[in-house]
Amino acid sequence: xxxxxxxxxxxxxxxxxxxxxxxxxxxxxxxxxxxxxxxxxxxxxxxxxxxxxxxxxxxxxxxxxxxxxxxxxxxxxxxxxxxxxxxxxxxxxxxxxxxxxxxxxxxxxxxxxxxxxxxxxxxxxxxxxxxxxxxxxxxxxxxxxxxxxxxxxxxxxxxxxxxxxxxxxxxxxxxxxxxxxxxxxxxxxxxxxxxxxxxxxxxxxxxxxxxxxxxxxxxxxxxxxxxxxxxxxxxxxxxxxxxxxxxxxxxxxxxxxxxxxxxxxxxxxxxxxxxxxxxxxxxxxxxxxxxxxxxxxxxxxxxxxxxxxxxxxxxxxxxxxxxxxxxxxxxxxxxxxxxxxxxxxxxxxxxxxxxxxxxxxxxxxxxxxxxxxxxxxxxxx
Amino acid sequence: xxxxxxxxxxxxxxxxxxxxxxxxxxxxxxxxxxxxxxxxxxxxxxxxxxxxxxxxxxxxxxxxxxxxxxxxxxxxxxxxxxxxxxxxxxxxxxxxxxxxxxxxxxxxxxxxxxxxxxxxxxxxxxxxxxxxxxxxxxxxxxxxxxxxxxxxxxx
Numbered sequence: 001x002x003x004x005x006x007x008x009x010x011x012x013x014x015x016x017x018x019x020x021x022x023x024x025x026x027x028x029x030x031x032x033x034x035x036x037x038x039x040x041x042x043x044x045x046x047x048x049x050x051x052x053x054x055x056x057x058x059x060x061x062x063x064x065x066x067x068x069x070x071x072x073x074x075x076x077x078x079x080x081x082x083x084x085x086x087x088x089x090x091x092x093x094x095x096x097x098x099x100x101x102x103x104x105x106x107x108x109x110x111x112x113x114x115x116x117x118x119x120x121x122x123x124x125x126x127x128x129x130x131x132x133x134x135x136x137x138x139x140x141x142x143x144x145x146x147x148x149x150x151x152x153x154x155x156x157x158x159x160x161x162x163x164x165x166x167x168x169x170x171x172x173x174x175x176x177x178x179x180x181x182x183x184x185x186x187x188x189x190x191x192x193x194x195x196x197x198x199x200x201x202x203x204x205x206x207x208x209x210x211x212x213x214x215x216x217x218x219x220x221x222x223x224x225x226x227x228x229x230x231x232x233x234x235x236x237x238x239x240x241x242x243x244x245x246x247x248x249x250x251x252x253x254x255x256x257x258x259x260x261x262x263x264x265x266x267x268x269x270x271x272x273x274x275x276x277x278x279x280x281x282x283x284x285x286x287x288x289x290x291x292x293x294x295x296x297x298x299x300x301x302x303x304x305x306x307x308x309x310x311x312x313x314x315x316x317x318x319x320x321x322x323x324x325x326x327x328x329x330x331x332x333x334x335x336x337x338x339x340x341x342x343x344x345x346x347x348x349x350x351x352x353x354x355x356x357x358x359x360x361x362x363x364x365x366x367x368x369x370x371x372x373x374x375x376x377x378x379x380x381x
Numbered sequence: 382x383x384x385x386x387x388x389x390x391x392x393x394x395x396x397x398x399x400x401x402x403x404x405x406x407x408x409x410x411x412x413x414x415x416x417x418x419x420x421x422x423x424x425x426x427x428x429x430x431x432x433x434x435x436x437x438x439x440x441x442x443x444x445x446x447x448x449x450x451x452x453x454x455x456x457x458x459x460x461x462x463x464x465x466x467x468x469x470x471x472x473x474x475x476x477x478x479x480x481x482x483x484x485x486x487x488x489x490x491x492x493x494x495x496x497x498x499x500x501x502x503x504x505x506x507x508x509x510x511x512x513x514x515x516x517x518x519x520x521x522x523x524x525x526x527x528x529x530x531x532x533x534x535x536x
Contacts, residue, residue: 019391058398121473126404128437128526129497133474134465134484142465142486149463149510194466194505238443242436242486242495246463 003381004095005219005226007102008038008212009338014176014326017112018206023057026208027108028069034104034210039223042071045212046100051080051087051107053330055119070106070210083107083278084209084334085363085373089232091213101218105211107331111204116329123367125240136280136367137201139241141193143368144283146247148195151298153286155195159186160304161282162199162324168311169321171350174335176205176326186282200282207328209335216381227341230358231263231376241368252291252362252372260293263376265358268293272376273355274343275315276336277362279322284369285309288362289317292374316353319343333363337375344379412452413438417528421518425455425492436489436496437526456490457516458535466505481505487514487532501531 010033012018012026021029027050035042048070050063059065063079070077080087084107091105120136134142147153160183169175181199189198219226235255238244256268265271272294279285286300294315295303303309309317318324320339323332340359342348348356357379365371406414409426416424427434428442429450435442442449464485467474474482478499485500485508500508502517514532522528 019393020386020389058396115472117472125437126402127406127410131475131525131527132484132497132499133471133478133482134497135471135473137471138465138467138473138482138484141467142463142484145465145510146463146486191468193468193471240437240494241497242462242488243443246486 002096003216003228004092004213005216005228006211006337006341006377007214007219007222007224007226008034008040009341010034010037010210011174011335011338012208013174014205014207014328014335016176016203016205018110023108023110024066024069026206027066027106027210030106030208030210031070031104034212037224038212040212044102044222045071045075045104046102047075047094048072048077049080049087049091049094049103049105050077051082051084051105051330051334052109053081055122056109056111056114056329058114066106066108070104082330082365083363083373084331085337085361085375086234086333086365088211088213088334088337089234089373091211092229092232095213095215101215103213105213105334106208107334108208109328109330110206111327111329112206116204120367137196138193139367140281140284141196142241143246144195144281147283147287150247153283153298153301156183156187157301157305158200158283158286159183161279161285162186164304164310165279165318165322165324168319168351169325171311172320172325173349174326175321177203178321178325196281202280202323202327205326205328207326207331207335209331209338211334211337225345227344228378228381229375230378231259231261231265232374233258233262234371234373236371239370246368249287249291249369249372252288252369253293255372255374256292259374259376265376271358272315272360273358274319274340274353275317275360275362276320276339277318277322278333278336278364279318279324280327280364282324285317285322288369292360292362311351311353319348319351319353333361333373336361336363337377340375340377344377409438409440414524414528417518418522418524423455423457423489423516424452427451427453433493434491436492436494453491455492459487459489459492459514461500461508461510461512461514462486462488462495463510464500464508466508483508485514485532498529499531500533502533
């Protein structure tokens with residue numbers, strides 16, 4: 001199979017309220033940062049994929065509003081409605097298609113402009129569920145209860161994820177919520193939906209990320225060191241919670257297995273050097289790590305406590321600070337990819353991890369991780 | 382930030398999308414809702430191939446990828462598979478509900494998949510996974526999911 005690489009990334013700062021930038025202004029910034037990172041001009045981009053959600057954006061056909069600033073005029077531009085990792089998946093397919101050599105993919109979101117609870121409530125089935133008034137937070141609380149009941153993991157164990165990730169964010173200039181906090185601070189924060197307290201939940205955020213994917217025939221033509229895509233896969237679970245085992249995520253297990261197989265990874269615990277994953281809630285970092293085979297089921301908390309997932313640990317997880325330190329929905333997974341790219345190039349600055357040859361980026365779509373997308377990226381081809 | 386915008390006060394434009402939707406419930410949900418409304422009975426479709434009984438009712442068995450063939454009565458009692466308690470008054474919570482609101486994922490006896498609904502008449506702190514609960518029907522029923530008012534603990 002032909003190979004592809006990521007040859008440029010651009011991220012806006014993630015902020016609670018971007019009052020001075022519209023969607024298009026954010027995209028303009030991220031796109032230009034990515035072009036400059038790659039050493040490309042917009043004329044070098046063959047086609048564009050945007051990632052956005054009409055519901056979050058509050059407008060239909062939302063991609064058309066960011067096309068101009070993404071250099072999409074007179075080019076093939078298409079939109080993926082979902083997490084940025086899925087937009088990038090499509091962008092990669094286009095770079096492999098033979099029709100295009102370079103694809104620019106963006107993901108944007110402004111949580112500050114709408115009401116998250118109402119938007120995520122609308123993800124529930126309109127006939128059977130929506131009128132009950134659940135949203136992403138109360139849904140994930142249900143998953144957290146199922147997970148903790150099954151594994152014996154305690155809320156204070158999961159709280160340590162929040163402590164670690166907010167701490168990592170102190171070293172990441174892009175992050176929204178760098179904080180030096182303790183488990184006690186998390187446990188003393190407002191209870192929103194048992195067992196999830198305010199500091200177990202990712203914040204409402206604004207941000208845009210852009211990534212440039214190139215076919216191997218042009219991947220070394222530009223200035224930047226390419227980061228090679230070794231494996232990627234996504235997999236989806238049933239829609240209704242009651243059809244799933246909420247304490248587990250078999251979709252993630254499948255997605256990870258397929259991504260490892262494509263990358264030729266036999267022992268992910270030995271071969272993956274760092275992870276950027278979708279920690280929308282603190283317990284999710286533990287569950288996702290376990291379902292990706294990077295920790296035994298129910299045992300990630302003990303390894304976290306032992307410091308293994310710290311920036312200087314055996315397997316750094318979310319060295320950027322993760323979603324807990326800034327969660328622009330939709331763009332969030334693309335930020336994970338961009339962060340892994342910076343790490344593998346050695347360009348992550350203060351939050352650079354020591355050993356970074358092979359990295360894993362992870363995105364989620366749907367309530368309680370209905371669908372997962374896993375990327376294996378590598379410094380070497 | 383370029384010099385020309387220095388000191389500019391950020392303006393905000395408030396708006397609201399107000400678009401009514403009328404979702405046709407479809408044959409499957411309609412049959413289920415009519416049974417709740419008129420007979421206070423919970424019924425569910427069963428896959429003729431694998432025998433699975435689905436809550437909430439749907440036309441197709443996702444595992445066999447075939448249309449469900451028959452309907453069965455399921456119990457109004459079941460087991461809590463998981464639950465959620467909202468302490469904050471989140472915007473999605475209906476106006477007639479007071480916080481804390483408790484939601485349960487309830488596996489009714491005779492069904493193979495669990496139904497999302499309210500738990501009530503119970504202290505939020507004493508809800509447990511594995512708890513046995515029973516449906517309480519709404520006095521006034523209009524043919525919808527809230528024709529079941531909530532589930533309460535089985536004494």
